[in-house]
Amino acid sequence: MFCPKCGNPDQQPDSYCRRCGIYLPDLSKKSRQQSPEDHIKANLVLNSLTIIAAFTLAILLYVFVAFRDDTHPLIYVTAGFLIAIGAWHIQTLWRTILLRKHFKKKSTIESDVENDNLDDANRLASADMSSIVPASVTELTTRDLAKVEILSQSQQQPD
Helix, strand or coil, rough: CCCCCCCCCCCCCCECCCCCCEEECCCCCCCCCCCHHHHHHHHHHHHHHHHHHHHHHHHHHHHHHCCCCCCCHHHHHHHHHHHHHHHHHHHHHHHHHHHHHHHHHHHHHHHHHHCCCCCCCCCCCCCCCCCCCCCCCCCHHHHHHHHHHHHHHHHHHCC
């Protein structure tokens, strides 16, 4: 492996260049990329946990600390922010659920198309190979042009 920065040969992948010190990743390893469905599952779990935590903390603040004579106003502000965070994540959870339904519908449509057996009336006819045209009009004429060029050069030069 060569260093892309300085060009030093005989480098080891997943290490640093011995000359310039740049990191050399192993590009032969295929990186595992997560599918959008995996991201949706993770978002569902994280949004649900955030909603539960935000509302639980807001309720606990109101039950144990709020509405006392010596309660600081920041307690009410914090509880309000926790309720706002919970509400925001409720709408995010709802959008994630809709997106999950969209991906499920898309995958069912794709599987239906793959599994759909077309009858013979809807299939394309076989290709007619009897009247094939050459790929290029000049395909067979380039040799002739080379001969004409050689002849014209020999005619122009007197012996």
